[in-house]
Amino acid sequence: MAWFEEFEHRGPIRVEGGLRARSKRGSIGSTWWSRRFIDILERVCDKGRLTRGRAYARQGQVLSIDLAAGEVRAAVQGSRREPYDVVIRIEAFGESRWAGLEEAIAAQAVHRARLLAGEMPEEIEELFAAAGADLFPRDLDMDCSCPDWGFPCKHLSAVLYLLAEAFDDDPFLVLAWRGRTREQLLGSLAAGEGPGVPEVEDVPFAERLADFYAPGATAHPPERRPAAASPALLLRVFPPPGDLGRVLAPAYERMGEGPAAL
Structure with a gap:
């Protein structure tokens, strides 16, 4: 195992322009929904590798993240020349389940109003549970092309922590991962309110990610608050x-x- 110990301890190849976490120390995630995601990870995952994953996220070792319904793909630079490929899969709900969830959300006027204002009401997790669905995944199907057999490895952990920070900035990414984009959900909710509801433009995840992360930044940006309705x-x-x-x-x-x- 000498080869692996050398591989493990020589450190990653530093990169320029990687996705760098805003949090510089302590925990990652500031909103209730991102902390909920992190709490689940920290209960089921190896704490040592999660710690190293936070370091990778803060060093900017993650090169790219692409989120789609049911799947996140990322590239992470480790100690080898070629970046590692990371895949994280969850269940994406089908149309019939989403139709029931949207009907339940629309029946709660306050939930609907807060979502239209760009907020994630905490009670929505209970609403999902009552419909027999989990808002946050209990099981993650995760793969990394690195030789580390730990679960999750530090490369996966880095991506998970950066996802949590992205969820801070845009709670609709949580729902998009489950199979409903911002445009689809708000369009459905707005349709139930009659004419005159403003359209909400859906911005591709890659563009939101580019705006959210500042490669090499050393200071916390101003706190982002939802726009006033x-x-x-x-x-x-x-x-x-x-x-x-x-x-x-x-x-x-x-x-x-x-x-x-x-």
Whole structure:
């Protein structure tokens, strides 16, 4: 086993322009949904390799991440010249299951409003469970082309931690991994609210990832908060009877312009 010990301890080949975690020390993940994902990993995975995976994520050893329904593929630079190929698979829900989930979400006006505003309500995990589905995966089918037999290896761990930070920035990636993009879900929820709901553009994961990670950055970026929803959204979520909505709409729009407009 001397060859493997030498391979294990000589360290990775440093790269320029890799995906680098924003967190510089301590735990990774700041929102409830990313911490939920990390908590699951840290309960079932080897703690030593998770620690080394955090170091890889912070050093920028992950070269690329591509997320699609049911699958994440990544390239990680280790101690060999060729990067390692990483694949992480989960169950992507089918159309019939998603139709039931969307119906359950749409029935909860507050959940629907928060999702339309770009937030992930914590209660949505219970909603998934009530429908017989797990929002966060209990089982991960993971593969890495490296020779390390640990589970997961540090290359897989690095990708998992970077996924958690990406989930911080965009909770809809959690749902996209399960098989529903932001555009599909919000389009379905908006369709149930009638006319006048603004369209939400779906940005490809690769573009969001490029904006999110700053290779070589050493300082934490300002905290990202969900954009404030339009005051008129309240009228669409809780429509008043009769023509009252038409009467109240101008006042709600003036509320969004600040005190000077009232």
